[in-house]
Amino acid sequence: MADEAVQQTPAPAPSARPDRPERxxxxxxxxxxxxxxxxxxxxxxxxxxxxxxxxKIDVINYKDVRLLGQFVAERGKIVPRRLTGVCTPHQxxxxxxxxxxxxxxxxxxxxxx
Amino acid sequence: MIRKYEVMFIVxxxxxxxxxxxxxxxxxxxxxxxxxxxxxxxxxxKRRLAYIVGGFGEGNYVLLVVEGTGEVIHELERxxxxxxxxxxxxxxRTDEDEKRHSKIKKLRESRVKRSPQSAAAxxxxxxxxxxxx
Numbered sequence: 001m002a003d004e005a006v007q008q009t010p011a012p013a014p015s016a017r018p019d020r021p022e023r024x025x026x027x028x029x030x031x032x033x034x035x036x037x038x039x040x041x042x043x044x045x046x047x048x049x050x051x052x053x054x055x056k057i058d059v060i061n062y063k064d065v066r067l068l069g070q071f072v073a074e075r076g077k078i079v080p081r082r083l084t085g086v087c088t089p090h091q092x093x094x095x096x097x098x099x100x101x102x103x104x105x106x107x108x109x110x111x112x113x
Numbered sequence: 114m115i116r117k118y119e120v121m122f123i124v125x126x127x128x129x130x131x132x133x134x135x136x137x138x139x140x141x142x143x144x145x146x147x148x149x150x151x152x153x154x155x156x157x158x159k160r161r162l163a164y165i166v167g168g169f170g171e172g173n174y175v176l177l178v179v180e181g182t183g184e185v186i187h188e189l190e191r192x193x194x195x196x197x198x199x200x201x202x203x204x205x206r207t208d209e210d211e212k213r214h215s216k217i218k219k220l221r222e223s224r225v226k227r228s229p230q231s232a233a234a235x236x237x238x239x240x241x242x243x244x245x246x
Contacts (some may be wrong), residue, residue: 035205056221058214063121063176104121104203105172108163 048085060093062100086113118179118186122193122202123172133173147188162236167200
């Protein structure tokens with residue numbers, strides 16, 4: 001699909017790049033904090049971007065505990081996309097990787113308190 | 114159908130190093146006996162477990178990269194289940210991930226090759242994005 005887009009618009013060849021900020025803008029536009037409850041917006045929330053898209057991490061492996069640990073809450077839960085800003089395809093792979101890591105005791109299912 | 118798998122397993126922490134080596138080599142010979150191929154066998158050392166498995170708080174991680182059919186993995190898993198020092202194992206199929214990764218890589222490279230155009234188009238695209246942040 002990305003190839004099609006490139007072929008249709010030959011002049012701006014890196015069409016996939018301009019796409020990316022556009023995509024990350026979407027949560028801000030549709031997000032609750034953007035439109036607010038009617039009052040003037042007092043603070044500006046920083047736009048969240050997918051870490052995996054920005055840093056071009058292609059493989060999300062279950063052995064990479066340090067990477068996966070960033071997306072696991074203190075209690076061992078997977079942090080939702082809406083908090084981390086990870087895009088849908090990456091979150092999908094991330095969650096499978098976390099679940100695999102849990103299975104081999106690299107990450108906890110639930111950490112005790 | 115030849116596929117690529119990663120089989121990771123945890124050996125009890127009270128097992129001596131030589132015994133682990135022995136176990137790994139016997140598993141390797143078992144795999145080759147049923148028609149598989151062990152591409153890589155890696156000891157990942159002793160690690161703390163995230164939760165207690167079979168009464169142990171830590172364990173020796175071993176990673177095998179195996180090429181072969183599903184039956185090979187089936188047999189290997191059966192052996193792991195039976196072998197007493199192994200407390201946990203996980204097998205993951207990796208060939209599809211690798212395929213996708215190489216595809217992405219190729220795509221990215223082809224994009225880089227087209228760069229004279231994209232390099233010219235990129236700088237004007239970047240400042241507005243930075244301004245919105």
